Amino acid sequence: MTAKGPYAKGIAKREEILTTALGVIARNGYRRTSVRELADAVGLSQAGLLHYFTSKEELFTEVLRKRDEVDRETYIDGTEDPLEAFVGVIRHNADVPGLVQLYSRLAVDSTDPDHAAHDFFVERFAGDRTEITAAIAAEQKAGRIDAGLDPERLASVILAAADGLQTQWLLDPSIDMAAHLSELWRALTSGAAR
Numbered sequence: 001m002t003a004k005g006p007y008a009k010g011i012a013k014r015e016e017i018l019t020t021a022l023g024v025i026a027r028n029g030y031r032r033t034s035v036r037e038l039a040d041a042v043g044l045s046q047a048g049l050l051h052y053f054t055s056k057e058e059l060f061t062e063v064l065r066k067r068d069e070v071d072r073e074t075y076i077d078g079t080e081d082p083l084e085a086f087v088g089v090i091r092h093n094a095d096v097p098g099l100v101q102l103y104s105r106l107a108v109d110s111t112d113p114d115h116a117a118h119d120f121f122v123e124r125f126a127g128d129r130t131e132i133t134a135a136i137a138a139e140q141k142a143g144r145i146d147a148g149l150d151p152e153r154l155a156s157v158i159l160a161a162a163d164g165l166q167t168q169w170l171l172d173p174s175i176d177m178a179a180h181l182s183e184l185w186r187a188l189t190s191g192a193a194r
Contacts (some may be wrong), residue, residue: 014052017042017059018066022099025063030102035059057109057116060102065120067099082135083158083185090162091178093169100166107163129155136188144189154188 020041025033035056039049053059071089079085093100110117132155139145145154161184165177 010052013042017044017049017052018063021059021063022067022070025098025102026096027098029098030060030105033098055116057106060106061117061120064099064103064106064117067103068124082131086132086158086162087178087181087185090165090181093166094173094177097170097173100170104163104167104170125159128159132158139189158184 017038021033021038024038024041028037035046035049038059039046042049050056050059053062071092075088075092076082076085079088106115106117107121109115110121112118129152133151136145136149136151136154140147140149140151145151158181162177162181165175165180169175169177
């Protein structure tokens with residue numbers, strides 16, 4: 001069943017806000033993007049924009065959720081190699097520094113259980129760990145990763161490396177995040193061709 005009337009218009013406007021915010025934040029950066037600018041970009045007042053979200057923090061959390069949805073559709077869905085897809089997302093992040101800034105800021109802020117992004121990041125990390133753990137276990141079964149290593153711990157290390165590389169890249173854009181992650185993967189797979 002599809003939504004009709006004002007409800008459907010509200011859903012469509014919320015999607016427009018999130019899609020527009022992705023572009024504005026990617027281009028301008030998180031710290032240089034105001035709610036006013038986002039509201040102007042979609043033809044609303046600040047109060048009108050925040051009508052669709054409970055707070056500025058929820059707005060930015062939903063922007064990250066939308067980013068993940070777009071990245072999944074673009075880089076992950078339909079791929080056979082989940083780790084190569086993950087590296088593809090990291091490679092793409094170099095093209096959207098403002099979204100990397102937003103992610104990094106909210107990841108830290110979300111460690112407060114009362115922050116609007118807390119549940120989003122808890123669920124995101126759990127899902128990412130599950131997917132990467134399964135990929136590592138498959139590589140272990142194929143004999144390309146030492147079977148004595150704990151796949152869930154390795155998944156956590158890979159995620160930590162990805163987030164740490166993003167922070168380093170924000171400070172020094174000459175760092176090739178995707179190349180560094182690929183190198184880590186090559187080390188884990190004992191030099192197996194990828």
